Amino acid sequence: MDLAFTQDEEAFRAEARAWLMDRVPRAPLPSLETAEGFAAHRAWEAELAADRWSVVNWPREYGGRDSGLIRWLLFEEEYWAAGAPGRVGQNGISLLAPTLFDQGTEEQRARVLPPMATGEVVWAQAWSEPEAGSDLASLRSRAVRTDGGWLLSGHKTWSSRAAFADRAFGLFRSDPDAPKPHQGLTYLMFDLHAPGVTVRPIGRLDGKPAFAELFLDEVFVPDDDVIGKPGEGWRIAMSTAGNERGLMLRSPGRFLASAERLRQLWRREDSPQHTHDRVADTLIGARAYQLFAYAAASRFLEGESIGPKSSLNKVFWSELDLALHETALDLLDGEGELADTAWSEGYVFSLAGPIYAGTNEIQRDIIAERLLGLPKGRR
Amino acid sequence: MRFLLDAEQLAFAASLNAMLTAADTPSVVRDWSRGDHTSGRALWSRIADAGVFALAVPEEYGGLGPRPVELAVAFVELGRHAVPGPLVETVAAAALFTEPSPAAGRLLPPLASGEAMATLAYEGAYALDADVATTRISLTPDGPRLTPGHGPVRPSLDPARRLFPLAPGGELLTAAPPVEHALTHARLATAAQALGVGIALLDRTVAYVRQRTQFGVPIGSFQAVKHRLADAKIALEFARPLLFGAALTMTPADVAAAKVTACEAAYATARTALQLHGAIGYTAEYDLSLWLAKARALRTAWGGPQECRDLVLSGGDRRW
Numbered sequence: 001m002d003l004a005f006t007q008d009e010e011a012f013r014a015e016a017r018a019w020l021m022d023r024v025p026r027a028p029l030p031s032l033e034t035a036e037g038f039a040a041h042r043a044w045e046a047e048l049a050a051d052r053w054s055v056v057n058w059p060r061e062y063g064g065r066d067s068g069l070i071r072w073l074l075f076e077e078e079y080w081a082a083g084a085p086g087r088v089g090q091n092g093i094s095l096l097a098p099t100l101f102d103q104g105t106e107e108q109r110a111r112v113l114p115p116m117a118t119g120e121v122v123w124a125q126a127w128s129e130p131e132a133g134s135d136l137a138s139l140r141s142r143a144v145r146t147d148g149g150w151l152l153s154g155h156k157t158w159s160s161r162a163a164f165a166d167r168a169f170g171l172f173r174s175d176p177d178a179p180k181p182h183q184g185l186t187y188l189m190f191d192l193h194a195p196g197v198t199v200r201p202i203g204r205l206d207g208k209p210a211f212a213e214l215f216l217d218e219v220f221v222p223d224d225d226v227i228g229k230p231g232e233g234w235r236i237a238m239s240t241a242g243n244e245r246g247l248m249l250r251s252p253g254r255f256l257a258s259a260e261r262l263r264q265l266w267r268r269e270d271s272p273q274h275t276h277d278r279v280a281d282t283l284i285g286a287r288a289y290q291l292f293a294y295a296a297a298s299r300f301l302e303g304e305s306i307g308p309k310s311s312l313n314k315v316f317w318s319e320l321d322l323a324l325h326e327t328a329l330d331l332l333d334g335e336g337e338l339a340d341t342a343w344s345e346g347y348v349f350s351l352a353g354p355i356y357a358g359t360n361e362i363q364r365d366i367i368a369e370r371l372l373g374l375p376k377g378r379r
Numbered sequence: 380m381r382f383l384l385d386a387e388q389l390a391f392a393a394s395l396n397a398m399l400t401a402a403d404t405p406s407v408v409r410d411w412s413r414g415d416h417t418s419g420r421a422l423w424s425r426i427a428d429a430g431v432f433a434l435a436v437p438e439e440y441g442g443l444g445p446r447p448v449e450l451a452v453a454f455v456e457l458g459r460h461a462v463p464g465p466l467v468e469t470v471a472a473a474a475l476f477t478e479p480s481p482a483a484g485r486l487l488p489p490l491a492s493g494e495a496m497a498t499l500a501y502e503g504a505y506a507l508d509a510d511v512a513t514t515r516i517s518l519t520p521d522g523p524r525l526t527p528g529h530g531p532v533r534p535s536l537d538p539a540r541r542l543f544p545l546a547p548g549g550e551l552l553t554a555a556p557p558v559e560h561a562l563t564h565a566r567l568a569t570a571a572q573a574l575g576v577g578i579a580l581l582d583r584t585v586a587y588v589r590q591r592t593q594f595g596v597p598i599g600s601f602q603a604v605k606h607r608l609a610d611a612k613i614a615l616e617f618a619r620p621l622l623f624g625a626a627l628t629m630t631p632a633d634v635a636a637a638k639v640t641a642c643e644a645a646y647a648t649a650r651t652a653l654q655l656h657g658a659i660g661y662t663a664e665y666d667l668s669l670w671l672a673k674a675r676a677l678r679t680a681w682g683g684p685q686e687c688r689d690l691v692l693s694g695g696d697r698r699w
Contacts, residue, residue, distance in 0.1 A: 001381065001385060001388065001448055001623060001627065002627065003382060003627050004380060009380075070380055263692070276688065276692065277684075279692065280691045281688070283691055283692070284621065284636040284640055287621065287624070287636060288617040288621045288636075291382065291621060292616070292617055294380060295620050297382075298380070298383045302383075312616050315609075316617055363609075364606045365602065365609075367609035367613065368605030369605070371612060372581075372605075372608055372609070372612060373585065373589070374588065374599040374600065374608065375599055377605075379602065
């Protein structure tokens with residue numbers, strides 16, 4: 001058991017740090033959830049990609065550095081410590097790409113991954129529907145067979161980034177007669193600008209269009225954009241949930257950097273006693289999350305999957321993120337009410353954490369049933 | 380970087396667990412709480428034979444140490460089985476001697492072998508099990524002193540922890556003692572013990588809610604029950620890497636972070652365990668009480684939550 005990095009790993013860290021020192025924009029970019037900010041963040045993705053820093057853990061042929069999980073963790077620590085912008089490509093990179101690596105075809109990877117790495121194509125997810133949230137398998141949007149492909153119809157919602165994104169991926173019901181709800185689903189990718197797609201942005205709590213509703217009316221999708229076999233969408237969508245994705249959705253580096261900034265803010269405000277414990281707990285929580293990820297990465301490298309343990313992760317980081325930002329706003333006192341600060345932007349973002357990517361209630365059910373072995377019951 | 384216990388460390392944990400399971404520790408705890416140390420001393424010897432105390436003692440004095448990671452492994456198991464006695468204090472006493480000295484030569488070998496049992500406390504604070512400890516050390520402003528005796532027992536909320544004031548005076552052991560070093564070891568061992576206590580409480584409560592039936596179904600099928608246990612699991616699973624990370628760095632801030640987190644996780648798990656067991660959990664007779672009481676006591680042993688958080692915040696601006 002050790003926490004020592006190799007010379008090569010340290011050299012990689014130093015190279016990343018030097019590049020970021022040089023290139024991270026001095027002034028923060030405008031909010032990612034605005035048209036102007038989205039464009040600025042997309043340009044930043046291209047700048048990262050030009051020097052192969054946008055997807056370091058991907059194979060070189062798709063724009064990465066074949067870095068492996070440990071270097072990815074180190075890169076993320078450097079990235080957030082440098083105060084670099086939020087990642088507009090996050091949905092595609094952490095949700096779709098692992099599925100393509102696992103279940104996609106060579107042709108799909110060659111076509112989809114390079115423009116994802118550069119930010120040229122930004123992906124939104126299309127999972128939830130008005131009647132299918134936590135009970136995702138009850139979704140009703142249809143994929144109907146047609147010549148050379150499928151026609152998608154239905155209503156998707158809470159589609160993050162869809163207001164400005166280019167393409168989307170999600171599950172559609174291709175066999176309405178399948179005996180069980182999670183059977184007969186197909187995993188598809190589609191163009192948000194295709195005929196038949198209507199995108200209606202939804203203002204999140206602060207009014208910014210962070211997500212959207214998608215209305216689909218016989219949207220044609222070629223067979224090439226089906227991932228895996230038709231009817232096996234549920235298994236395909238879930239198969240990567242317990243692997244890297246459980247680890248990579250929110251990297252420890254993000255919280256380590258935010259916790260350190262919170263400590264600095266606390267000091268600047270003369271170290272008030274009323275937030276002493278919460279600032280300490282944030283620092284401890286960020287360190288715990290980092291070490292938990294190091295252990296998970298070590299296990300992953302030995303061929304073990306993270307499995308339902310990723311539910312521990314999800315609850316932990318989402319609650320840590322919220323507590324961290326709440327503490328910052330309390331520290332700022334009257335200034336904490338201002339909506340145009342980095343802390344308030346982060347706060348509004350963190351409020352959604354316990355809801356998306358599987359609500360924390362669903363995660364606690366998974367922990368209780370799959371890690372503790374408690375009997376299934378009514379939700 | 381491989382932040383996982385290796386096969387040997389896992390085997391060490393498994394063998395301690397097997398030995399302690401076979402030792403029927405709950406009855407040892409109850410004997411110890413009554414002041415009957417016979418079964419506890421026998422268990423102490425077996426723990427020493429397994430090499431636990433040697434992990435804190437340098438090789439030149441008959442030990443294998445210092446090996447904080449293995450100590451943490453061992454103390455998780457000791458906590459899981461609610462083993463009584465001045466375990467933490469014995470490790471901390473050994474950690475007082477970082478330099479060769481005549482006193483180290485005299486005191487350390489019997490600690491490593493299990494022939495001696497040490498307790499230590501700050502002057503004016505209570506020392507654990509001072510009646511049975513053969514080496515009683517008072518941390519005075521002049522340095523650590525071997526005290527000649529102790530006052531009357533004071534009951535602890537954990538009946539297995541018997542507390543005593545130490546007598547004043549006695550031989551001054553070293554002039555410039557690494558008290559900080561000893562304290563860090565005490566905190567690490569306490570954090571590990573607390574994590575083990577929390578794990579035992581969670582395991583026992585999960586077993587209970589699976590078999591306890593109300594309204595015709597196991598109470599463990601209710602979401603209100605599941606979510607409390609899920610939160611306990613989260614708290615314990617994130618305390619574990621802090622513990623082993625601290626054992627690797629042994630910086631005061633890292634160890635303090637592990638201490639406050641493990642103790643709070645164990646205490647929160649104790650509250651959940653008590654609530655989910657209902658009235659039976661609130662009885663002294665039921666064995667759950669052995670761990671419930673310890674979870675409370677360990678929170679304030681060797682640095683309470685406030686002191687630990689102070690250390691974290693004063694730990695310097697390093698990037699973790």
